[in-house]
Amino acid sequence: MHPEFLFEGEEFAWTDSAYAVTPRTIPIHKQPASLDPANAIFDRVLATLRVQSEHCMGALKGWFQCLQGLRVDINSNLDHAKALQWITTAIILHNLIIDVEGAASTTQFMADHGHAEELEDCGGQDAPQGADEEAGETKHQRLVEELIAYRSN
Numbered sequence: 001m002h003p004e005f006l007f008e009g010e011e012f013a014w015t016d017s018a019y020a021v022t023p024r025t026i027p028i029h030k031q032p033a034s035l036d037p038a039n040a041i042f043d044r045v046l047a048t049l050r051v052q053s054e055h056c057m058g059a060l061k062g063w064f065q066c067l068q069g070l071r072v073d074i075n076s077n078l079d080h081a082k083a084l085q086w087i088t089t090a091i092i093l094h095n096l097i098i099d100v101e102g103a104a105s106t107t108q109f110m111a112d113h114g115h116a117e118e119l120e121d122c123g124g125q126d127a128p129q130g131a132d133e134e135a136g137e138t139k140h141q142r143l144v145e146e147l148i149a150y151r152s153n
Contacts, residue, residue: 014046021136026143041151042144063097064090
């Protein structure tokens with residue numbers, strides 16, 4: 001509702017197809033756009049990032065039960081900072097565990113979010129485009145083009 005609170009400049013969040021495209025939210029493509037080869041490459045790269053992110057969150061929640069119940073209303077900068085302190089503390093402790101016990105201690109979380117879960121996460125219908133969505137589509141297309149150019153080098 002208040003993207004200016006979370007983002008600055010050209011910052012944005014990757015989202016799944018249930019979200020509308022805006023300059024602050026860049027989702028994977030829905031059909032028929034997802035059938036374009038350039039868009040398909042873009043979507044595969046995003047899916048890989050998403051799976052890695054899901055595995056990271058699953059590992060943290062698996063190690064630290066306090067994050068499973070971290071349901072806080074974030075209505076101010078202070079609320080946001082407190083939630084981030086919980087999460088940051090868990091990340092620091094997680095990294096210490098890896099340093100002490102080795103990376104093998106995290107392998108149990110690798111298969112928690114696979115292909116079936118990705119398919120389940122997809123969905124949503126296209127909504128009519130407004131000015132914000134048109135600006136988001138322009139940014140979306142620029143990101144696809146940059147990814148294709150990067151992969152071509």
